[in-house]
Amino acid sequence: MYDILINTLSHENWSRGAQYGTQLAGLLQASVTGAYVYPSPLYATPSFSTPELIEAVLETCRTLEASALAAERPFIDWANGMGIEHAAWVVGQGNLPDALVQIACWHDLLVLERNPGWAWSSPSDLASLILSVGLPCIVVPPQPVLTVALSRVAIAWNGASEAIRAVHAALPLLQRADEVLLLRGAPKDTFQEVTWKPPFDIDAYLKRHGVRARSQDLLTNEHGAGEALLEQSDRFHADLLVMGAYGHSRFSEWALGGATRDVLSNARLPVLFRH
Secondary structure, rough: OEEEEEEOOOOOOHOOOHHHHHHHHHHHEEEEEEEEEEEOOHHHHHOOHHHHHHHHHHHHHHHHHHHHOOOOOHHHHHHHHHHOOOOOEEEEEHHHHHHHHHHHHHHOOEEEEOOOOOOOOOOOHHHHHHHHOOEEEEEEOOOOOOOOOOOOEEEEOOOOHHHHHHHHHHHHHOOOOOOOEEEEEOOOOOOOOOOOOOOOOOOHHHHHHHOOOEEOOOOOHHHHHHHHHHHHHOHHHHHHEEEEEOEEEOOEEEOOOOHHHHHHHOOOOOOEEOO
16 A cells, blocks of 8 residues: 655645645555644744733634644545545644654655745745655646646656665656656766666666656756756656755755756646655
8 A cells, every 4th residue: 555645735625735646646546644734832932922922822723723633524535535545634733844754654655735825835945845854755836737647757867866766766656657758867976985887777677667668868968957857848748757856954954956956946747856
């Protein structure tokens, strides 16, 4: 059983991320968990507060929690109505990245949504989640995904460890695809202290797992890689793009690589990222 976790932006209606994740679960015959996380009152209370203000903040949190918990039955009924046999709804209080790191431990895939109008949905916020949560993450674009499908899947490939992890994580999805396009960029040598002979063979790996892919070279430099990936994915009419997420922590903030940042900010199709 494949377990999909959805970070729901609202408990009052089901946004694009929830709809995509639930329909994807239907395709994969997977379970789905809708997770709604709201901040602790400690984050919402000003440093200098009166007892009345503190009580008002606590009451607001209690009301929000009760409303979110009441969404359990509607969410499960909605998911069941979309053909999902195993659906769950959980409510968490705390810092969202910490909460997702915890609940990710018993899930296989996290669905996020890019929506600048909501907290933790801007490209920079999504980057911190993708690079820290420890799960492959599908980011759903702001544009509506009219048909949730896995017929045509594109892979961003440069031989780096992040790309290998992304392909490995995406195997259950790739194995359902009718066509897979391997977009080959300039090789990225990340195994500087270890040399393997023979080196990892992506074509043999995919073939061994029942995935037959055709290759296409990306004729661009590193600075144009993100734009080229999106352009070729669009020409291929891809339902999904699979790519490694390149980044590192710098001064307590996550800094993304150029191609990852461009795709995360501008993609008009769902993208599976794996750090």
